[in-house]
Amino acid sequence: MRATKITALTAATLFSISLAACGSDDSDSGSSTPAAAPTMTSAAPMESSAAPAMTMENFGAGCAAVPTDPSNKGSFQAMAQEPVATAASGNPLLSTLVSAVKQAGLVDSLNSADGITVFAPTNDAFNKIPAADLKKVLADKKTLTDILTYHVVPGKLTPADLSGTHKTLEGKDLSVMGSGEDFKVDGSASVICGNVQTANANVYIIDSVLMPKS
Amino acid sequence: MRDLLRDAAAGVLAAGLGIAVAELFAATTRPDAAPLIAVGGAIIDATPTPVKEFAVRELGTNDKPVLLGSVGLVLALFAAALGVLGRRRRILVPIGTVVLGAAGATAALTRPTASAFSPVPSLLAAAIAGATLWWLLRTVDQPTGNRRAFLRGVVLVGGAAVLAEAGAQLLTRTVGRVRTDLALPAPSSPAKPVPTGIAPGFTTPSADFYRVDTALTVPRVDPDTWTLRIHGMVGTELKLSLDDLLRRPLIERDITLNCVSNEVGGPYIGTARWLGVPLAPLLREAGLRPEADQIVARSVEGMTIGTPVATALDGRDTMLAVAMNGEPLRPEHGFPVRMLTPGLYGYAGACKWVTELELTTFAKFDAYWVERGWARPGTVKTASRIDKPRPFARPAAGPVTVAGVAWAQRRGITKVEISVDGGTWQAAELLPVPSTDTWVQWRWTWNATAGPHSLSVRATDSTGQVQTEARATPFPSGATGRHTITVTVE
Numbered sequence: 162m163r164a165t166k167i168t169a170l171t172a173a174t175l176f177s178i179s180l181a182a183c184g185s186d187d188s189d190s191g192s193s194t195p196a197a198a199p200t201m202t203s204a205a206p207m208e209s210s211a212a213p214a215m216t217m218e219n220f221g222a223g224c225a226a227v228p229t230d231p232s233n234k235g236s237f238q239a240m241a242q243e244p245v246a247t248a249a250s251g252n253p254l255l256s257t258l259v260s261a262v263k264q265a266g267l268v269d270s271l272n273s274a275d276g277i278t279v280f281a282p283t284n285d286a287f288n289k290i291p292a293a294d295l296k297k298v299l300a301d302k303k304t305l306t307d308i309l310t311y312h313v314v315p316g317k318l319t320p321a322d323l324s325g326t327h328k329t330l331e332g333k334d335l336s337v338m339g340s341g342e343d344f345k346v347d348g349s350a351s352v353i354c355g356n357v358q359t360a361n362a363n364v365y366i367i368d369s370v371l372m373p374k375s
Numbered sequence: 376m377r378d379l380l381r382d383a384a385a386g387v388l389a390a391g392l393g394i395a396v397a398e399l400f401a402a403t404t405r406p407d408a409a410p411l412i413a414v415g416g417a418i419i420d421a422t423p424t425p426v427k428e429f430a431v432r433e434l435g436t437n438d439k440p441v442l443l444g445s446v447g448l449v450l451a452l453f454a455a456a457l458g459v460l461g462r463r464r465r466i467l468v469p470i471g472t473v474v475l476g477a478a479g480a481t482a483a484l485t486r487p488t489a490s491a492f493s494p495v496p497s498l499l500a501a502a503i504a505g506a507t508l509w510w511l512l513r514t515v516d517q518p519t520g521n522r523r524a525f526l527r528g529v530v531l532v533g534g535a536a537v538l539a540e541a542g543a544q545l546l547t548r549t550v551g552r553v554r555t556d557l558a559l560p561a562p563s564s565p566a567k568p569v570p571t572g573i574a575p576g577f578t579t580p581s582a583d584f585y586r587v588d589t590a591l592t593v594p595r596v597d598p599d600t601w602t603l604r605i606h607g608m609v610g611t612e613l614k615l616s617l618d619d620l621l622r623r624p625l626i627e628r629d630i631t632l633n634c635v636s637n638e639v640g641g642p643y644i645g646t647a648r649w650l651g652v653p654l655a656p657l658l659r660e661a662g663l664r665p666e667a668d669q670i671v672a673r674s675v676e677g678m679t680i681g682t683p684v685a686t687a688l689d690g691r692d693t694m695l696a697v698a699m700n701g702e703p704l705r706p707e708h709g710f711p712v713r714m715l716t717p718g719l720y721g722y723a724g725a726c727k728w729v730t731e732l733e734l735t736t737f738a739k740f741d742a743y744w745v746e747r748g749w750a751r752p753g754t755v756k757t758a759s760r761i762d763k764p765r766p767f768a769r770p771a772a773g774p775v776t777v778a779g780v781a782w783a784q785r786r787g788i789t790k791v792e793i794s795v796d797g798g799t800w801q802a803a804e805l806l807p808v809p810s811t812d813t814w815v816q817w818r819w820t821w822n823a824t825a826g827p828h829s830l831s832v833r834a835t836d837s838t839g840q841v842q843t844e845a846r847a848t849p850f851p852s853g854a855t856g857r858h859t860i861t862v863t864v865e
Contacts, residue, residue, distance in 0.1 A: 244638055266829055270766035270861045273640040306827060306861065330767045
């Protein structure tokens with residue numbers, strides 16, 4: 162009889178504890194919230210994308226030309242908060258690229274793409290193209306679109322993934338050679354500032370415009 | 376008789392250990408996946424609203440403990456029976472525990488917040504309970520010294536269960552006990568059932584809901600000490616505790632909320648089912664003075680959001696929300712209470728972690744974002760977005776479904792049109808909506824031909840206003856322009 166009593170008592174106690182725990186209907190597993198860990202610049206209500214810590218560092222001599230004041234729209238900090246086309250439009254080094262992107266009607270596509278890598282030629286890179294040729298390209302939407310989409314690779318490539326052959330959004334492959342902080346794209350364009358974070362893209366700023374091989 | 380009691384106790388004890396270990400396991404990951412919680416939640420989901428209302432009326436905030444107590448009692452009876460019958464026909468032990476585990480796992484999987492992990496705690500509970508019962512019953516059946524061995528088993532199992540349960544308690548309490556203990560009363564005015572014909576994605580899961588705020592660390596607010604002060608240009612200052620607030624009639628509504636800093640086609644928009652206290656009666660109770668035209672909501676961390684008084688009194692469902700998609704607000708979405716104003720961007724009407732409402736005028740006070748140049752009153756602009764296909768997609772030639780959302784909260788969307796390569800605008804099909812306060816899902820079948828194409832979308836709201844083509848940046852009053860994406864048809 163004693164055994165029964167103890168058993169019953171244990172069971173009863175146990176169950177009352179179990180039930181007390183059940184006031185809980187929490188489903189908040191804090192860490193399950195997606196990428197969007199918000200911080201905020203004082204300039205605008207915006208969301209920062211939580212880029213993996215390992216890939217945060219940008220590199221290259223060209224990075225020195227990027228504004229350092231975080232409140233400047235062209236700074237790395239500000240660019241990290243914005244989708245890529247908006248981010249680039251804040252950067253004075255990329256103004257020719259940005260107007261080309263607008264011309265081709267690719268702003269929304271780039272901004273709302275799910276995670277891409279953009280090889281972004283500087284204004285100087287565009288200046289290497291003879292003025293007449295550049296004007297012609299900017300006027301031809303099909304050619305312009307092909308050239309610009311050739312600068313975009315699906316997925317966010319980290320510096321570690323960068324070397325190799327990548328299928329571009331234009332359809333043809335581009336090749337990246339190099340390692341560490343020294344990369345060349347298609348054998349000609351050097352990465353002068355790499356691994357710049359934006360909300361939806363990793364950007365590698367390059368010193369020449371790439372041309373899809375015909 | 377004695378044997379019967381002993382076998383029944385073995386069953387209950389084994390089930391208790393299974394449940395306790397499962398709770399400990401769930402507490403480390405997903406407390407809502409614990410078996411009893413999952414079953415209780417599934418029962419609440421399946422309960423018709425009138426019954427829920429009855430339960431809340433009769434039981435008050437005790438409705439959840441009573442429900443879970445009942446679930447526990449049924450489980451205990453089942454486990455006791457399993458102990459008794461399993462002793463005679465041992466095969467019943469695995470069969471019974473599998474049935475219990477399957478019931479818990481099914482309940483967990485049918486919850487709105489379910490993930491692949493959800494059934495695991497229930498299955499774990501069943502496995503442990505089954506093995507424990509098998510072992511206890513074998514002890515009973517041993518020819519010699521069975522009473523002593525059984526007692527040892529009881530102490531061992533009981534001790535393990537108490538330890539596991541204590542661990543689970545400790546974990547859930549530190550992880551978020553205060554939030555989990557908040558009992559949500561049933562709404563006195565439930566949301567309309569989601570209309571049939573709605574496509575997946577109409578409701579945004581809480582975990583995927585955008586979050587834009589200035590808080591570097593998410594404020595952790597103790598609901599027991601939280602108060603809401605309504606003061607300023609009022610006859611009588613009001614001070615309410617969370618219990619005071621929850622005792623008032625609650626409304627439940629599907630409402631789309633979006634952020635002013637969203638780019639054209641951007642992701643900072645979502646629709647949730649919100650539960651909250653309508654603001655208008657509270658303001659009237661406080662005796663707001665007619666010259667007050669601005670509500671300044673203050674959060675616990677000092678954020679100020681300025682909302683026009685008119686938007687709380689014009690009949691829209693402006694509320695102090697306490698729950699989102701059937702659970703207390705997540706900490707990052709403003710637990711315990713946030714404001715919600717249909718038709719206004721978040722920066723103008725949706726203060727999170729709100730603790731103070733000051734009635735004042737726009738002339739007298741600039742809220743945080745207005746001080747930084749953002750426009751007031753923050754009325755949502757008519758807009759639309761293409762979600763399918765994705766930018767740069769390569770669909771095959773032939774029929775391609777183009778789909779997305781359009782929104783103009785309070786006004787409602789009357790038309791959505793698509794243009795391919797700048798050609799004529801063609802009307803998309805609009806899916807049904809519960810009210811003008813939510814986005815509208817739309818779809819259109821495109822007879823796609825090979826080559827690169829651009830797709831643009833525009834919406835028309837009930838005032839006849841067609842979404843403007845003119846591009847504007849989010850600053851200072853919200854982005855405009857028609858979402859245009861490029862795809863290559865192969």
